[in-house]
Amino acid sequence: VIFGLFGYRQLPVAALPRVDFPTIAVTATLPGASPDTMAASVTAPLERQFATIPAITTMTSQSGRGTSSIVLQFDLDRNIDGAALDVQAAITASLRKLPANLPAPPTFRKVNPADIAVMFIAMRSSELPLYVTNDYAEQNFAQQISQIPGVAQVLIFGQQKFAVRVQVDPEKAAARNITIDEVSKQVAAANSNAPVGIQLGKRQNVTIQATGQLEKADAYRPLVVAWRNGAPVRLDEIANVRNSVDNDQVAAWFRDERAIILAVYRQSDANTVEVVDQVKANLPRYQSQLPASVDVSVINDRSKSIRDSVHDVKETLAIAIVLVILVIFLFLKTLSATLIPALALPVSLIGTFAFMYMFGYSIDNISLLAITLAVGFVVDDAIVMLENIVRHIEEGMKPFEAALKGAREIGFTIISITLSLVAVFIPVLFMGGVVGRVFREFAVTISVAILVSGFVSLTLTPMLCARILSPVDHNKKPGLFSRAVDGVIDGMLALYRVTLDVVLRWKFTTLIVTFLSFAASAYMYVTIPKGFFPVEDTGFIVGSTEAAPDVSIETMSALQLRMIRTVLEDPAVNYLASAVGFGGIVNQGRIFVALKDKAERGDQMKIIQRLRKAGSAIPGMTVSFVPVQNFNLNAGRISRSQYQYTLQSSDLDELYASADRMMGRMATLPGLRDVTTDLQIRNPVSFVDIDREKAAAYGITTDQIRLALYNAFGAFQASTIYTQASDYQVIVEAGRDFQSDPNQLARLYIRPQNAAAGMAQATGAAGPTQAALIPLDQVATVRRSVGPLTINRQAQQPAVTLSFNLASDVSIGQAVESIQKAEREIGMPAAVTTSFSGTAQQFQDSLKGQGALLLAAVLTIYIVLGVLYESYIHPITILSGLPSAGLGALIFLRWFGMDLSVVAIIGILLLIGIVKKNAIMMIDFALVRRREGVDAETAIREAALIRFRPIIMTTLAAALGAVPIAIGAGAGAELRQPLGISIVGGLAVSQVLTLYITPVVYYYMDFIDQWLSRGNAAAPAEAPAPAPVQPAE
Known part of the structure; x- marks a missing residue:
């Protein structure tokens, strides 16, 4: 606990685990050069040199008027500093191949240009010219902020040098x-301003100027x-x-006033909150160096949404703890008995923080989500141990003797539950790509919490039971609350006993229901819309504007200002910054919109729809808006929309014609919005x-x-x-x-x-x-x-990227399918290759591994259970309830209009651990009774009835631990809700079905086990059985 408290205070705060791809952006300028000249003489030589660098996963470039930008994205395991050294060496090697009149060598930054800045700062003055304000922005702010650790670069939008x-x-x-x-x-x-010399005298030297x-x-x-x-x-x-x-083809605004906008970008491996905190801590010192007439405003601080999201998860964690302890109290009815798992809970959770600190993790949505869900698992072990000890005390044993006997009886069960639950997450540790990197922290955090809780349940919980619990006074009349709770539990048990007897008389019918639930789960899995990561409401959206390619800066500025004023009229908008002309592209602009607090406005997607509709009324300009996400996977492309689809070919005519046809076809697909292209050849x-x-x-x-x-x-x-x-x-x-x-x-x-x-003489x-x-x-x-206004390439080939957003009721999986179908319909030429990029590409990669991940989790648990029980058969019995859990999760996801995202998949993985825990408690008891000579049906019936109360307690604890996540409405709730809903839905359905399915499957599996044992005379002797458990009357 001491080390855990220390670790918690040292853990950094972040939105998500560090999963950014190492990315380096290279830029070069040649004023006055056409896009064709830049592509041939600057971009191409650099690309050829960069292609020799190892571990590059994506190389994209854009050549515009006088500018060239190349973005290199490396493998997740590539060290960014080592990659930077390779990039510098490649630039040096390419210098002799670049134009001699290049004003300066190409430069690089360890930053992803497609990422959104962690902070925007606006500087303006009503008294000073913009170029004077620009000097203060460059010299007093940008240069000093760039020196802060973790800052990759400070871009100046609307630079007026x-x-x-x-x-x-x-x-x-x-x-x-x-x-x-x-x-x-x-x-x-x-x-x-060249040197003139020094006049050397006998007594003094005089500098000549x-x-x-x-x-x-x-x-x-x-x-x-x-x-x-x-x-x-x-x-x-x-x-x-x-x-x-020096560049009068750019402009920027704060609200609708001309301003200098500084965009602070973090390095790909830097912590957003730490970078923002350091910048804000230094702002007063920077401002003190400015004239009073220069106004400085922080437009957007992305650390605020991160802190709000983490704070909301902490509240969810607190609610989950209270609900779980309340469940324990309702079933155990005494404060002394409730205190025992209530003490085990903080010990296990706080101890987990120590390991998180050792592993270099952070306090983020994923790790806190793991700890919140661990609340249900952590108390489960303590509940199972406590309930067994309490049962012996109620039968008349002294607390100390009951603790010893109960711990011996249930110790193997807890070990089985703990190890098999941890086994669920072993496949997650070996997941590749960005999804594996995100959920590796989740898997390790929750596994550590489970292992710590297992240790606590085997040591601290029996000791507390022996010291705190009191013998039951059977002569003492129970109170009204106790009688009411007992009445409810006894009523539920009586109903279960009657229905269980009916099911055991109709075993074959129940077995058919089991197979039907498996078939229904498979059907639901195939048909449910697939997603990637849910769209978060971070309170910050970005708009992209575009006018005709030949538009002048004056016309573009007028159109942009009209769009700005349209956005400011929306009541949900707090403030905004805007810019046009960046990257040498005059006809494109950006609008960075900070929304009001969530309590003061509606859903961000409805706000985006309003702004999109309002912007469409402005003639001569198109506009699209996307919500800023903490999880950005776009490989260096500054895209107008959230998802990208790329066409490549060395045949420019085929490429451009195919891109035009595909653009027209995608614009007609009902599930897509804001379909745009980066092809500007007119x-x-x-x-x-x-x-x-x-x-x-x-x-x-x-x-x-x-x-x-x-x-x-x-x-x-x-x-x-x-x-x-x-x-x-x-x-x-x-x-x-x-x-x-x-x-x-x-x-x-x-x-x-x-x-x-010759020129005239000076005479x-x-x-x-x-x-x-x-x-x-x-x-x-x-x-x-x-x-062309710009020339875009990917992997050294000409490329055209089509960007798109999704309709509110469409998943990325459905969009990918419709685009692939459209591609087949238009007859894409063989010379043109197509692929999804950025987030859409990562979705496709994650989709390939979903089925394998679930199968690997089940197989891993089967192996662990097989080793623990020394049986090939009974692990199948324990896992028989999984289809019903999956069915419940998928039904609830469809009910609430959610797709099967990777977050929901993790919820289903957790269900595997929760549901088999209930089966383990039944099977352990039944196996003991079988060794005592009781027939299979009687053994499993007794096990189901005796374990009914701990099964209900542990299931309710796990479900209530997930309920606050499922119904959460705070910051970042969109990311967490699919996980909570899948767990609650899976438990709601599986709790009803597995209480009946598991006894029936056990009956048939026991028959098969006995048949195999009789047919194998050389079978090894059975392992010594754990101490027998006395069934209740």
């Missing part, structure tokens, strides 16, 4: 015989970029020079077809044309402004009026290379004659077409 933008008017420049690339060179030459750096737009405007006709041409004559931001593209002969005749090279286009439209970084706090870009580009008109592209001017004249004299500028349309033609 300061930059000077020089927006050249090509027509004005050409009128003065100047090209944009010449302007870029002059801007770069004018802004210098030239005023070469220009830091604001005002300093660049009078810059002389050329001399024409003896007069200077200043920069502001041909360009609009302004203080701006983005307007201007192709410049160079006439190389004409270009050569003018003395213009292909690289000159490329450089002129890049200077005009590539957000060319001409120079860098260095300060002690940060560095900022000076960007040269064509003016926005020029950029907004596709027809102006041909009016870009280029100077022939072999006729270029002010006119320079030599400048060569005439050649417009682009003289050496090239411009045609409009469409191309």
